[in-house]
Amino acid sequence: MFTGIVEELGEIVAKEDLTDAARFTVRGPLVTSDASHGDSIAVNGVCLTVVDVLDGDSFTADVMAETLNRSSLGALEVGSRVNLERAAALNSRLGGHLVQGHVDATGEIVSRSPSENWEVVRISLPASISRYVVEKGSITVDGVSLTVSALGSDENGEYFEISLIPTTLELTVLGKAAPGTPVNLEVDVIAKYVERLQTAGR
Template sequence: MFTGLVEEKGRVVAIDDLGDSVRLVLRGPKVVSDAAHGDSIAVNGCCLTVVDQPDAESFAVDVMRESLDKTSIGDLAVGDEVNLERAVAAGQRLGGHVVQGHVDGTGRVLDRTPSEHWEVVRFSVPADLARYLVPKGSITVDGTSLTVVDVQDEGPDGPWFSVSLIPVTLADTVLGTRRPGDRVNLEVDVLAKYVERLLAAQKGADA
């Protein structure tokens, strides 16, 4: 489990194409400082397992075809920056929200509107995920826990949502450099999915 509070921006240092999977080597001195083989680290919001540590500042992960097909991890190139977060430790503050690191789908940056102290960014969202979003609710974008500002289910851009990014988020995560058209990983609030599932079961029981 994660919190969606990005610990550091890492960088892709190597990509080894294995045919039906890839092995990524990423530099992340902070997240790898206490890492061990088998530990989970969220890379742009995708929970991946440490399989090797080439040196004291980097770690390797294997990414299966399923993850490459359903997340933006397959878009990464050597030199790209990524958001990194270690799994939450028992007893620490849960400053973001409950994040599983299980990407539900991808969206794209639609536009950015800068302001003096923040920046509003709009993202497209698949129609089957839009129903889980509400204003003031939580959404994870590339592993970053964010608060939804607005949601629209229809329009020329299709379903979309917006978030307001403060300076620290712009500086300390890759969201500060995402441009219109860039693909991002999305994970909706798992609590919303549980509520939907329970209500559907209750409706079936009452029928």
């Protein structure tokens, strides 16, 4: 379980393509500082398991084909920057919201509208998850816990908007994600449980 509060910007330093998977080596001195084999680290919002810790500043993780196909991790290459977060500790503050690290769908950056103190980013909203997204509700974008500031639709389909403060722009990959960039989306898990409870037994 994670909170969606990115701890550091990491970097993909190696990628090994396997038959039905890929092995990534990710540099992230902070999240690696106390990591060991079997620990969970979210990479762009995807919960990955640490295989090895290398030189105290990097770790390796295996990503199966299913995850590569259903998230934006398949597009990562050596040199790609990534959002990193260690699993939440039960005795720490919950600064964001409950994030599982299980990607529900991928969206795409549609547009960016900068202003003096923040930037509004519009992201396409896949129909498969649109019912779980509400204005002023929480959503995770590439591992970042954010508040939905607007919902809408146009000739290209549904979209939602998020407003990014300077800190988020500076310290996460969303700061430099250009229109057309795919992003991992995870909706609030509580919404899915509520839907399941309402439809159970029908």
